[in-house]
Amino acid sequence: MTQSNHPEGRNRFSLPRRKLLKGAGAMTAAAALNMPIASRVFGKEPHPLAGKKIDMSILGIAGWLPSSLGVKMSPLFNEYVKEKYGYEVEFAFAEAPFSDLFQKAATSLATRSQEYNIIISDSQWIGALAEPGWILQLNDIIAQNQSLQLDWYSQTVVDTYMIYPDGTKNIWGLPQEGDTIALFLRKDMLQDPAEAAAFEKKYGAKLPQTFEDFEDLTMAEFEKVADHFNRPDDQIWGTAMQYSRVYDFVTCYLYPFMFSQGGEVWDAATAQVEGILNSDINAKAMEQMKSWLKYQPPGAVNYGIAEQIDVFTQGKVFSCFQWAAVGLAMITEEMKDKVMVVAPPKHGTGADARRVYTMGGQPWVINAYNDQEKMRVAIDFMNWWYQPETTLEFARRGGNPCDKPTLTRSDFDSINPWNQAYKFMLEPGRSRDFWHHPKYAEMLAVQQEAFTSYMTGQTSDPMQALTYAACQQQQILVDAGSATIDPTRACITANL
Amino acid sequence: MAAVSQSGGSKVASPRKSLFDDRRILVLFLLAPVLCFFIVFNTIPTLWLLGLSFHNFSLTSGMPPEFIGFRNFVQIFYNKNNIWADLSRTFIFVGSAVSIQTALGILLGFLFWGSKNMPGRRIALTMLFTPMVLTPVATGTFWRFIYDPTFGVLNAILRGLGADHPIDFLGDPTFAYWAVVAVDCWMWTPFMTLMTLAALGSVPKAELEAAEVDRLPWWQRVRLVIWHHGKFIIMLGVLLRTIDSFKTLDLIIPMTKGGPGQQTRLVAVELNKQAFESFNMGFSSAYAVLLLLISIAMTSVFIYVLNLRRRKDSAAGGET
Numbered sequence: 001m002t003q004s005n006h007p008e009g010r011n012r013f014s015l016p017r018r019k020l021l022k023g024a025g026a027m028t029a030a031a032a033l034n035m036p037i038a039s040r041v042f043g044k045e046p047h048p049l050a051g052k053k054i055d056m057s058i059l060g061i062a063g064w065l066p067s068s069l070g071v072k073m074s075p076l077f078n079e080y081v082k083e084k085y086g087y088e089v090e091f092a093f094a095e096a097p098f099s100d101l102f103q104k105a106a107t108s109l110a111t112r113s114q115e116y117n118i119i120i121s122d123s124q125w126i127g128a129l130a131e132p133g134w135i136l137q138l139n140d141i142i143a144q145n146q147s148l149q150l151d152w153y154s155q156t157v158v159d160t161y162m163i164y165p166d167g168t169k170n171i172w173g174l175p176q177e178g179d180t181i182a183l184f185l186r187k188d189m190l191q192d193p194a195e196a197a198a199f200e201k202k203y204g205a206k207l208p209q210t211f212e213d214f215e216d217l218t219m220a221e222f223e224k225v226a227d228h229f230n231r232p233d234d235q236i237w238g239t240a241m242q243y244s245r246v247y248d249f250v251t252c253y254l255y256p257f258m259f260s261q262g263g264e265v266w267d268a269a270t271a272q273v274e275g276i277l278n279s280d281i282n283a284k285a286m287e288q289m290k291s292w293l294k295y296q297p298p299g300a301v302n303y304g305i306a307e308q309i310d311v312f313t314q315g316k317v318f319s320c321f322q323w324a325a326v327g328l329a330m331i332t333e334e335m336k337d338k339v340m341v342v343a344p345p346k347h348g349t350g351a352d353a354r355r356v357y358t359m360g361g362q363p364w365v366i367n368a369y370n371d372q373e374k375m376r377v378a379i380d381f382m383n384w385w386y387q388p389e390t391t392l393e394f395a396r397r398g399g400n401p402c403d404k405p406t407l408t409r410s411d412f413d414s415i416n417p418w419n420q421a422y423k424f425m426l427e428p429g430r431s432r433d434f435w436h437h438p439k440y441a442e443m444l445a446v447q448q449e450a451f452t453s454y455m456t457g458q459t460s461d462p463m464q465a466l467t468y469a470a471c472q473q474q475q476i477l478v479d480a481g482s483a484t485i486d487p488t489r490a491c492i493t494a495n496l
Numbered sequence: 497m498a499a500v501s502q503s504g505g506s507k508v509a510s511p512r513k514s515l516f517d518d519r520r521i522l523v524l525f526l527l528a529p530v531l532c533f534f535i536v537f538n539t540i541p542t543l544w545l546l547g548l549s550f551h552n553f554s555l556t557s558g559m560p561p562e563f564i565g566f567r568n569f570v571q572i573f574y575n576k577n578n579i580w581a582d583l584s585r586t587f588i589f590v591g592s593a594v595s596i597q598t599a600l601g602i603l604l605g606f607l608f609w610g611s612k613n614m615p616g617r618r619i620a621l622t623m624l625f626t627p628m629v630l631t632p633v634a635t636g637t638f639w640r641f642i643y644d645p646t647f648g649v650l651n652a653i654l655r656g657l658g659a660d661h662p663i664d665f666l667g668d669p670t671f672a673y674w675a676v677v678a679v680d681c682w683m684w685t686p687f688m689t690l691m692t693l694a695a696l697g698s699v700p701k702a703e704l705e706a707a708e709v710d711r712l713p714w715w716q717r718v719r720l721v722i723w724h725h726g727k728f729i730i731m732l733g734v735l736l737r738t739i740d741s742f743k744t745l746d747l748i749i750p751m752t753k754g755g756p757g758q759q760t761r762l763v764a765v766e767l768n769k770q771a772f773e774s775f776n777m778g779f780s781s782a783y784a785v786l787l788l789l790i791s792i793a794m795t796s797v798f799i800y801v802l803n804l805r806r807r808k809d810s811a812a813g814g815e816t
Contacts (some may be wrong), residue, residue: 103772107553134556245755299645301667301756392592438556442774453757458669480557495578496758 024202034131047085054377055090059105062095063306066177066325066399067120067362070385073393077351077384081377089377098122099247102441108321109134110370118378120176121365124248124444127436128165130172135365136375138171139409140161147383148174151404160433161363161402166268173363174382178402180425181256181357182418183214186318189229208323211420214342218353219288222345226295229318238295239319240311244304248444251356253321254451255434257285259356260347263350265434268475272471273484274491286462290455301456311392323360324425327418328398341418341462343425359423359433361400395419402426437479446472468494542788549782556776579763582789586762587805589673590741593680598629598734600681601688608689609696628686636750640666643751666752669698672759676751680744684737691733695726735798737790763787 022232042258058074060067078089094116096104101127108115109129119131130149131133142148152175159166175354182227189195191209199207204225208214226238242249257267263281266273266496297316299307304324312320322330331339344351364385366378367414391401397413400422406412413420425431435443450469453459459468471491477483506559511806545588553561559686572579604624627635645651645662654663665675699722706715745764748754754761754769771780 099773103775106775109737110555128556132556134558231670245753297646297663297668299664301664311646314647438558439554440777441556444767445773449754449758449761452755456669456756456759458757480554 006452007291009036011233024232049373049376051086053090054373054374055092055272056117056377056381057092057094057115057373058118058120059094059096059101059108060120060124060496061362062097064098064325065328066179067095068093069394069399070120070176070364073390073397076390076393077381078216081380082176082386085380087377099188101362102128105136106460109367109369114367114371117367117370117374118381119365119367120362121173122362123160123173123359123433123480124160124440126172126363127366128438129365130164131438132153134215134368136174136368136370138174138366139169141382142171145379145383146407150386151180153402153404153407154425154428156359156426156431157402160359161361166436168295174386175364175386175402176362176364177325178400178426179360179362179424180431181252181321181344181360182327182341182421182425183344184312184320184322184327184330184418185340185342186315188337188338188390189318190340195228199225202228209412211342214345215424217345218349219345219347220349223292223295225294226374230295235316237297237311237317238432239292239298239321240300240303240308241289241292241300241315241321242305243289243452243455244307245302245448246304247303248352248448250361250448250451250455251434254286254289256283256355256357257289257347258272259358259432260354261285262352268435269483271437271477272485273477273483274467274470274485274487277470277473278463280463280465283462286454286466290462293455297434301452321419324418325360325424327416331417339417341421343421343430349350355430357431358433360413361402383412425481436478437477437482437484439476442476443473448494459496464494465496467491468496470494504698509590528731545781545784548778549785550783551778553776553778555777561778562776565710566750568779569691570782571779572786578758579766581758582761582763582766585758585760585812586742589677589744589762590738593677593684596677596681597685597688598730601733602730603688603691603698603775604685604690605696607691615703625686625687627683628690630683632683632746633750635679635683636747640751643675647772649759652698669756672752672756676748676760679751680741680747686742687737688733689731691729692726695729696722698729699725711776718763728806730812731798731802735795735802739795742791742794 011102011171058071060070072090074091078091081089094104094210095101097203098250102122104119105116105125106128107121110132119129119135121135126135130137134404138148144259157175157178161178162171163172164170164172171460185453190207196207199205205221205224207225207228208217208221229236229239230238242253244250255265257282260283261281263279263285264276266276288337297311303311305326308320308322309326311317312322312330313332313335321331324341327341331341344355344357346355348354364382366375366382385394386403388405391403392409395401395406395412398416400419401407406425413423437443447469450459450465451471453468454462454465459465467490471487471494474483474485474487478486516525548561550563550565551561552564552567553559608617608621608624614620630751642648642650643665645664645667648662648665650665651659651662663671665671703721703725704717707721712720717765743764744762748760748762748765752760752800754765763783767780767783770776770783774780
């Protein structure tokens with residue numbers, strides 16, 4: 001309807017206001033009544049939650065940026081569903097530190113509560129959450145939702161965050177945050193010409209400078225770099241790793257020494273641990289990791305993620321083996337131009353040198369006890385999370401997506417300083433996860449105790465610590481009915 | 497109820513009987529809320545715990561609890577854990593921490609008792625009692641920072657005093673155990689000071705003055721007058737600290753989590769690990785039952801010793 005320029009009235013052809021309202025009301029009513037027919041005709045069923053407001057709760061990891069991003073980005077989801085499906089969602093976020101999150105989730109889920117509708121789990125917990133039927137198996141949901149049928153960057157992503165038991169096609173989780181270990185370096189120190197000259201003079205080799213230089217670097221070669229920058233008199237040390245007894249800290253940092261040199265921690269098929277974990281390779285790996293303490297600040301035996309961030313951001317260490325997920329915390333505003341992130345070194349020498357580091361990261365899992373409405377929102381949330389624009393936004397805010405389309409974008413490496421290293425480590429064979437067994441927590445607690453006992457010097461023989469862990473874990477698996485091989489007689493005397 | 501005289505007669509209305517006139521009902525009525533609370537939050541959970549201790553029940557297995565008789569108890573002592581090492585560590589912890597706290601507490605108590613006119617005494621007392629009111633988790637966390645070899649203030653002081661190398665108080669097996677004991681003492685010595693002040697407050701002034709007039713030496717004054725009147729309060733303080741120290745967990749978790757290795761793994765730390773890290777609810781219940789029995793045994797011995805002395809004292813009083 002166009003506006004008239006008639007001098008006698010504002011609008012000669014305009015309808016009276018009352019008539020217009022009546023007409024509009026009738027049209028709305030007709031539209032509402034005909035909605036189901038129209039929907040069927042046009043193939044669009046109204047969303048069952050249209051017009052409703054749903055309260056949802058996410059349980060995530062306290063102080064873990066990627067975890068909080070899931071919630072910080074939830075207003076975007078709200079806009080999305082409001083526009084697309086016509087309902088609203090209010091998200092609440094519950095959180096607990098890594099070491100307590102499973103306890104919080106498990107005690108709630110064991111009572112069949114829907115207190116947490118969506119949970120950011122750790123990858124190794126999938127078995128413990130799936131086995132009692134606490135979380136939803138996602139195969140059918142993925143089959144019904146095109147957006148969830150993604151092309152993941154590598155099989156490592158699928159094996160780590162989605163599958164339980166290992167080797168099956170049963171999907172229980174979807175990657176929320178991918179994570180690998182990367183090496184954070186002080187670029188300003190590394191690229192100082194005086195340092196390069198001093199290094200060359202001392203070791204007769206060039207100081208590695210670029211990402212490519214570090215791609216082929218071995219631990220033996222990196223040790224020279226760490227040694228070069230290790231200056232305790234100036235309160236600067238060569239590097240920092242994690243040795244803490246908390247949660248899985250020392251385990252995740254010891255495994256690269258073991259895995260890269262051919263060590264194994266168990267036989268997943270037979271659940272045999274004894275004789276596999278306590279091998280000579282693994283004992284040697286423990287010695288090697290302990291030997292790196294000389295390039296680290298005093299007290300490094302208690303270092304976890306937070307302590308590493310502290311020493312790196314305060315300029316106490318030249319380098320730091322750290323999870324890519326905490327890149328934002330590692331590279332503060334004032335360190336922005338002073339840090340480079342590369343792939344961590346290989347273990348071994350010559351052609352046999354290789355790197356197999358531990359996978360980090362967390363999957364989304366969905367509470368199996370959600371009522372119909374919350375389940376529907378949870379699935380809509382997953383569909384939204386894996387929209388290309390959402391994954392890109394996640395990456396831009398500092399998260400690490402796992403889908404191939406995002407990771408293979410030409411600009412992905414430049415979005416965050418650690419992206420190139422993260423993607424490099426996500427390639428098949430460079431990182432791997434460990435047990436997804438329901439007894440994960442119990443097995444982990446035992447070996448954390450054993451590994452730290454050796455690292456701190458309470459146990460002097462690495463094989464003694466490994467044997468203790470292996471025997472205890474073997475018994476745990478036998479008690480759980482997963483292993484048929486009992487611990488041997490040697491286990492009777494195994495102790496720390 | 498006042499008697500009401502009726503006009504034209506001598507009939508007096510009998511007072512209306514209340515349900516609470518029966519003393520037993522009144523007592524029961526007054527006790528009911530506490531009893532309900534006690535039954536719901538104490539008796540039932542304890543019985544539940546006892547029942548669960550005879551079952552194999554893992555929170556992560558998804559299986560219902562399975563009755564296994566005494567197998568959990570056998571496992572505690574047989575092959576599952578080194579409980580003897582944990583127990584001995586715990587007893588040493590309790591013995592050393594409570595002894596130091598008692599000695600220092602009594603010393604400080606006497607100091608404050610004897611300096612009633614000291615300016616700033618009240619402020620000093622308030623500051624002294626501050627550690628006791630702090631949450632153990634917070635205390636453990638800030639002491640972890642104080643002990644930190646890189647950023648910690650304690651090492652900064654040691655460096656200032658000329659120490660060559662920083663000491664990793666919580667990471668070095670030589671220091672970790674005693675570093676935790678020291679924090680426990682820092683936190684709970686004020687409690688023993690408080691108990692000592694209460695004990696000293698219970699001593700009759702006249703007896704003290706009489707001892708002074710008699711020119712008794714100080715140690716005899718302490719033994720014959722002060723100790724005679726104050727020992728029960730001090731012993732009660734020791735008993736409370738012993739029971740509390742036996743359960744120490746919230747201080748250790750933020751400081752060492754039982755490490756380095758097993759150096760500070762006390763029984764409560766292991767119990768926490770079994771229940772909330774490994775989710776072995778059956779096994780951890782058996783462990784908890786065992787600790788409960790040990791606590792009851794310790795308390796009983798204490799109370800018996802206290803009563804024995806009291807009986808001896810009253811018998812001696814009767815003879816005179």
